Amino acid sequence: MPALATGAGHEPGLYELLAALPSQLQPHVNCSEDNTFLQDMFGERSLHSLVKIHERLQHYEESKPVPVLEGAAPLARVVSDELEGKSASQDVKELLKLLANPHVKSLLSVHDAVAQKKYDPELPPLPEDIDDDEDSVKIIRLVKNKEPLGATIRRDESTGAIIVARIMKGGAADRSGLIHVGDELKEVNGIPVDDKKPEEIIRILAQSQGAITFKVVPGAKEEASIKEPQMFVKALFDYDPKDDSTIPCKEAGLAFKKGCILQIMSQDDATWWQAKHEGDTNPRAGLIPSKQFQERRLAFQRPVTTVSSLRSSTRRSSGFRRSFRLSRRDRKTTKSMYEAKKSEIYDMADVPTYEEVVPYRRQRGDKHRLVVLVGPTGVGLSELKKKLLISDPQHFSVTIPHTSRPKKNQETDGVDYHFISKQLFDTDIHNNKFIEYGEYKGNYYGTSLDSIRSILSKKKVCLLDVQPHLIKHLRTAEFKPFVVFVKPPTVDRLRETRKKTQIISGKDDKDSTKPFTEEDFQEMVNMAQTMETQYSHLFEMVIVNDDLDVAFSELQLALKKVETETHWIPVSWTHS
Ligand SMILES: Nc1ncnc2c1ncn2[C@@H]1O[C@H](COP(=O)(O)OP(=O)(O)OP(=O)(O)O)[C@@H](O)[C@H]1O
Numbered sequence: 318m319p320a321l322a323t324g325a326g327h328e329p330g331l332y333e334l335l336a337a338l339p340s341q342l343q344p345h346v347n348c349s350e351d352n353t354f355l356q357d358m359f360g361e362r363s364l365h366s367l368v369k370i371h372e373r374l375q376h377y378e379e380s381k382p383v384p385v386l387e388g389a390a391p392l393a394r395v396v397s398d399e400l401e402g403k404s405a406s407q408d409v410k411e412l413l414k415l416l417a418n419p420h421v422k423s424l425l426s427v428h429d430a431v432a433q434k435k436y437d438p439e440l441p442p443l444p445e446d447i448d449d450d451e452d453s454v455k456i457i458r459l460v461k462n463k464e465p466l467g468a469t470i471r472r473d474e475s476t477g478a479i480i481v482a483r484i485m486k487g488g489a490a491d492r493s494g495l496i497h498v499g500d501e502l503k504e505v506n507g508i509p510v511d512d513k514k515p516e517e518i519i520r521i522l523a524q525s526q527g528a529i530t531f532k533v534v535p536g537a538k539e540e541a542s543i544k545e546p547q548m549f550v551k552a553l554f555d556y557d558p559k560d561d562s563t564i565p566c567k568e569a570g571l572a573f574k575k576g577c578i579l580q581i582m583s584q585d586d587a588t589w590w591q592a593k594h595e596g597d598t599n600p601r602a603g604l605i606p607s608k609q610f611q612e613r614r615l616a617f618q619r620p621v622t623t624v625s626s627l628r629s630s631t632r633r634s635s636g637f638r639r640s641f642r643l644s645r646r647d648r649k650t651t652k653s654m655y656e657a658k659k660s661e662i663y664d665m666a667d668v669p670t671y672e673e674v675v676p677y678r679r680q681r682g683d684k685h686r687l688v689v690l691v692g693p694t695g696v697g698l699s700e701l702k703k704k705l706l707i708s709d710p711q712h713f714s715v716t717i718p719h720t721s722r723p724k725k726n727q728e729t730d731g732v733d734y735h736f737i738s739k740q741l742f743d744t745d746i747h748n749n750k751f752i753e754y755g756e757y758k759g760n761y762y763g764t765s766l767d768s769i770r771s772i773l774s775k776k777k778v779c780l781l782d783v784q785p786h787l788i789k790h791l792r793t794a795e796f797k798p799f800v801v802f803v804k805p806p807t808v809d810r811l812r813e814t815r816k817k818t819q820i821i822s823g824k825d826d827k828d829s830t831k832p833f834t835e836e837d838f839q840e841m842v843n844m845a846q847t848m849e850t851q852y853s854h855l856f857e858m859v860i861v862n863d864d865l866d867v868a869f870s871e872l873q874l875a876l877k878k879v880e881t882e883t884h885w886i887p888v889s890w891t892h893s
Pocket residue numbers: 638639692693694695696697698699700701814815818819820862863864865866
């Protein structure tokens with residue numbers, strides 16, 4: 318048995334353990350033959366060398382060494398060629414002898430393989446029994462590990478042939494570049510597949526490990542692999558392939574949540590796109606329903622009842638938020654300021670599927686994104702706006718509303734309101750100048766788009782609260798709205814947190830206030846639920862206004878990020 322180093326001073330490793338084993342085992346082995354066998358086995362030089370290498374590798378793993386060069390073998394050849402016959406020096410001769418040594422050569426080539434991370438196995442030679450007549454037949458060998466091949470097959474209805482239906486982008490089959498959609502599969506590992514069902518073939522493939530040989534007839538149109546432009550979309554719905562009975566292969570599906578950013582890898586198939594989660598380093602794509610397909614099936618699923626049922630359930634039939642109220646000194650009429658002639662609060666939002674997005678970062682000097690707050694009545698939008706305004710009055714601002722009512726003595730035009738005539742108001746309504754307007758006691762009140770523009774052009778952040786159905790009108794390159802949904806906590810928490818809160822009663826014009834009622838809380842929660850169901854695809858952030866200070870901090874932080882960090886916005890907002 319060779320002498321074994323014990324690695325004094327080190328933790329006893331595998332090498333030391335191996336060295337100690339024969340003597341440790343000796344008392345337990347009766348037969349001398351067994352003893353010799355064990356001695357021989359544990360004394361085997363190659364085993365010791367392997368273990369030594371293993372220990373060295375483990376030792377170096379933590380220090381993460383990087384190769385000095387990736388081509389040691391070619392360099393050695395160059396050096397040998399240069400030195401050959403040029404010097405009689407003993408050192409040169411020794412070096413040439415060393416470099417010519419097959420072991421050293423192998424060592425250098427292994428070094429290069431490791432440095433270049435060339436670990437793919439060498440493919441075995443092609444079989445010799447290829448039918449010469451079938452000149453259009455391709456023999457393909459792929460080496461399969463645990464990863465699926467990333468291809469689906471189908472039986473052609475008319476010819477009965479087994480056809481490659483789909484190649485998943487970035488999957489093993491795609492990376493090989495050898496199999497294409499439309500190729501006809503003839504054999505797998507020498508087994509003809511003509512008489513087999515697709516499920517049987519899939520089973521054969523699933524059970525295969527290592528090299529798999531495919532015999533295929535290339536499809537008529539072998540598409541040149543064009544590099545797809547990078548396209549990202551924001552998912553506007555939740556998706557789990559496990560719950561989708563229409564997906565051709567559940568395992569190939571990609572699950573995602575509303576708001577996820579997906580990179581679209583292929584739209585070749587009209588029904589099933591291929592996508593990856595943005596930033597996912599795994600190159601393999603998964604199947605997701607295409608926009609058209611999802612729109613079609615969502616259109617069938619959408620309940621039509623929500624519109625009418627909500628209209629009748631909401632007590633605030635006026636339906637207008639009072640986005641101008643913060644600029645008013647007199648808050649007494651705010652509860653019923655607007656009377657809507659026609660409520661379109663709960664109209665049908667567009668069928669939400671995907672929206673193409675691009676990364677965006679506000680440049681110094683650019684206008685700010687419009688900050689839109691939405692939420693049910695009484696949830697605390699005014700309170701949050703007020704806190705933002707107080708926190709930095711130079712940075713945040715709210716719009717000044719227009720009204721057709723006469724100016725009161727203590728009021729200033731352009732400060733409390735923009736006072737305009739009823740006739741002009743009518744014209745402005747006709748010219749779509751208002752994002753929101755309504756009538757109260759024969760006078761108009763409204764928020765004009767120009768009042769938003771005026772704030773943005775001063776490079777201030779404009780805070781606006783509107784009804785959720787209006788968001789879609791603001792979703793333009795000009796406003797780039799950052800929509801925050803402010804949600805109430807549970808009724809229990811509302812009861813707890815709003816114990817001392819007084820709200821303006823709205824029953825009359827006097828300054829009367831009242832506490833929240835149980836009905837108010839319930840309505841707030843119900844309304845929030847409905848808003849979320851119908852419009853959550855338009856919300857970029859949801860804040861639960863449980864503790865006011867916490868909600869405010871969350872909002873403040875989010876707005877800071879929107880101003881300074883890169884985030885995703887619809888691609889349509891980047892070209893005006
Ligand atoms: N987290 C909170 N905890 C306790 N009271 C709150 C909280 N948030 C808001 N409030 C109080 O609730 C009342 C209603 O808030 P606010 O006026 O901001 O609601 P709103 O969303 O603007 O609703 P509305 O459109 O009916 O005016 C205010 O008295 C406010 O101070």
